[in-house]
Amino acid sequence: MKRGAERPASPDPMERMGGRLAAIGLALAVAIVAGRTFYPSEDAADGSGVIFILLEMSLGLIALACWIAGAKGPKPGAVTWSWGVLLGAIAVSTLSAAYQFPAKILLWEWVGAGMLLLFLRQQTGRTSPMPMAGLVVSLALTQSLIACWQVGVEHPRLRKMYEERHPDVLAEIEMMGIAPGSGEERLFRDRLYAPEAYGTFGHPNSLAGLLVLGLPLLVAAAELAWRWPTRPWRLAGVGIAVAIVLMGLLLTRSRSAWLAALCGLGVMAVFHPRGVRVLWPWRRWLLLAGLGLGLAVAMLSLVGVFDWLVIVESSKSLRYRAEWWWGTLGVIEDHPLFGTGFGNFGSAYLEHKLPFSSEEIRDPHNFVLELLAGAGPVALVAYLAALGFALRELWERNDQSPDTDASTLPGGTPLWWWAGVVLAAVMLIWFAFPGWAGWLGMGFWAFALVAVSGFRARAAAKTASLEHAGVEPIARAVFAGTLALHVHWLAAGGINYPGLLLPCWALLAASSGRISDWSPNFSNQVTTAVGLLILAGMFLQTLYFPLVERDRILAEVRSISMEGGSRALERRTSAQRYLAKSQPGDASHWAHLGQLETARMERSARDRGVAQEAYRQAELAWKRAIQLDPRRAAHHRGLAQTYQAAGKMGLDRQGYAKSVASWDEVIARYPNLAANRFGYAEALMLLGKKNKAKDEFERALELDRTPHPDKKLSEAQRRMAEQFVEP
Structure with a gap:
């Protein structure tokens, strides 16, 4: 200088x-x-x-x-x-x-x-x-x-x-x-x-x-x-x-x-x-x-x-x-x-x-x-x-x-x-x-x-x-x-x-x-x-x-889900119940709880008292999910499947009738889903209404062939429906 x-x-x-x-x-x-x-x-x-x-x-x-x-x-x-x-x-x-x-x-x-x-x-x-x-x-x-x-x-x-x-x-x-x-x-x-x-x-x-x-x-x-x-x-x-x-x-x-x-x-x-x-x-x-x-x-x-x-x-x-x-x-x-x-x-x-x-x-x-x-x-x-x-x-x-000259432009990557x-x-x-x-x-x-x-x-x-x-x-x-x-x-x-x-x-x-x-x-x-x-x-x-x-609760639920046995299911259900109660406005948490309680009910077939309590909790969880999100077909479908399982296990004499009633709600809202029609037909068949069940199986197969169904039938479901329609 x-x-x-x-x-x-x-x-x-x-x-x-x-x-x-x-x-x-x-x-x-x-x-x-x-x-x-x-x-x-x-x-x-x-x-x-x-x-x-x-x-x-x-x-x-x-x-x-x-x-x-x-x-x-x-x-x-x-x-x-x-x-x-x-x-x-x-x-x-x-x-x-x-x-x-x-x-x-x-x-x-x-x-x-x-x-x-x-x-x-x-x-x-x-x-x-x-x-x-x-x-x-x-x-x-x-x-x-x-x-x-x-x-x-x-x-x-x-x-x-x-x-x-x-x-x-x-x-x-x-x-x-x-x-x-x-x-x-x-x-x-x-x-x-x-x-x-x-x-x-x-x-x-x-x-x-x-x-x-x-x-x-x-x-x-x-x-x-x-x-x-x-x-x-x-x-x-x-x-x-x-x-x-x-x-x-x-x-x-x-x-x-x-x-x-x-x-x-x-x-x-x-x-x-x-x-x-x-x-x-x-x-x-x-x-x-x-x-x-x-x-x-x-x-x-x-x-x-x-x-x-x-x-x-x-x-x-x-x-x-x-x-x-x-x-x-x-x-x-x-x-x-x-x-x-x-x-x-x-x-x-x-x-x-x-x-x-x-x-x-x-x-x-x-x-x-x-x-x-x-x-x-x-x-x-x-x-x-x-x-x-x-x-x-x-x-x-x-x-x-x-x-703009060179001095005002960027020199390479900062x-x-x-x-x-x-x-x-x-x-x-x-x-x-x-x-x-x-x-x-x-x-x-x-x-x-x-x-x-x-x-x-x-x-x-x-x-x-x-x-x-x-x-x-x-x-x-x-x-x-x-x-x-x-x-x-x-x-x-x-x-x-x-x-x-x-x-x-x-x-x-x-x-x-x-x-x-x-x-x-x-x-x-x-x-x-x-x-x-x-x-x-x-x-x-x-x-x-x-x-x-x-996230802490979900991590606990996931870690338990990797375990096997009824004990793990009990712990996972308990954690999910806590999650649903901590966020009571989330319909998905109640729906997941309904699924877990239904699984617990089915696994507790030998202990009727535990199965009955699980059935009651599953019903309450599904109804809560429906109350929060009444338009969601999956919630009505889940409740119908819970009723159906309870009917098979003898926990509720009206289980099949309740299942059909829930499926009626689903079909009334969403009549053009193949998976819903198939589930409805199954419930009708269990209730003894075979003619109506046959009609529903036919309708399910018809909807399954439409250009863009939401939920296609699985191969097993398709075979079952075809066998029932054409024995």
Whole structure:
């Protein structure tokens, strides 16, 4: 340093602390988005992802600490206030829900998403959208690789091992807490033999949603790579990544996702500075890509992986959705103001479903109807407003940003990004389902591929001197990907799945927001601090502690279920009874208790006193489940089967008559389910009404041959019905 020159001012300690807190928060945000995407979130209403909600609440406190440290950022505007109105509407619908526990869980999932949104918008101007875009691409690429591995290698091997009852597969099933012969094992088997790819998600449509969000970002990366002088190897890397994601999208067999992907790519072309003319120089590459995709589809068809019926029978899928949507309109008519409360739709839908429509759907497979039926019109308007304002800010920020030079663009991948990725991997190994660790190598392989996918914007600016080289294409990609995902949600649903909601809004929050130097004053900081602390206390009291207690009891029940003998059944029933009484509003706990008490009754045949007491407890449990969820056919069916078993054991002389009466209730509500008709016929046969039983067996066989019965008859049931109808 020259003599007399001024020394650079040392950074303010509070400012330095704020920067460190922001880096920690950004690492947490990356960990939350990555971890929640890999962790199955279709069952979010059961509270399995509470650890992620806890981390999201921590982000709200970090945002407050950054403000106290003097951090400046965009002033809360239309997006933030719209999101606040949305949360308020969901809270009101939760309070009015018939069953509040799943509604509370999903409410806190949305609150956690709001905390993530608040923190990332606070960082506007200090971070680039590049790292979050790179994260979404890496997640899409990793899930695509897993999908290809599943369909090509893993599932064929597991099917063979499962058919041979290999000890390794049986041990893995046991680790998952799945009892042999249970409904959970049937679901495991159905998932194993499903032709679609689903990655680590619970449904192919969920995987397809993530790929639809990531595909436009990869196209933007291809555009950046095309502009670089050293583009051949970079463009080749992006091309490989695009091919892998397209293959994963193809293997999901999700028609709504294919249409949404085309919409997203069309939006990117239309809003390109050169319009659709930008495609003309790429015509040869596009033709080659189309031929390659057609060849891949033909090869997959030859080996049996791709079935043309997926396209041919698309009208049938649309008809099913029309049936679901028509039933959903009845739910909305019954709950016009506040909705049913999230997590309560499935029960309310049963009263309005069409005769041949599916009985067991969790959502209407349309995000507009899902918000309207679950949380009411205010929630729908608030969500659409937040989405519209965020997309407008994204476009305005891109148009109004000053000329960008290399010094203002991100230099490679920041350290907090890698810290978040590592933290997500550690969390998944620690908290997630068995077998996750086996995917780690493939996941990091995908992260390595991202390094050549075109997200080093500073290198682009230095080598090509491009104005907005790394910002403008990515902004269009975020805009297109967000719209494409919502197009997919119009036919697939899933807006309540955090594994899709969080990546979408994290990407949007990191890319939108007006850059400003606003900072809350002291009174605003105090108000925010008090509000966040009250919110954190409510979260701990209403959700976290009850879930910890529930999980403790469930762990005890599962550990006992692995044991054999009547003693284990007694202990498991006792634990389930405690669980049902600790959460008396959960119909599923009472239904499970009814099953256990019925099993205890059947096992205690030699001790009539114990069997009689178990029968009484089973009857009470089933009636409680029916009282809480009167539309659920499974509850009436369970009570009928308990009466039937009691009649066989001689515990109740009116058992068969009561069983038939319960089946009458089931058939009156759901007359077009083959499994229900078969059970009804069995009860009639035991009661001695053989002619009517024959009619019901015939009806069961007729319904079993319909295009999409909810519950097909088993082979044994089908043979029994055929023998009775045609002796």
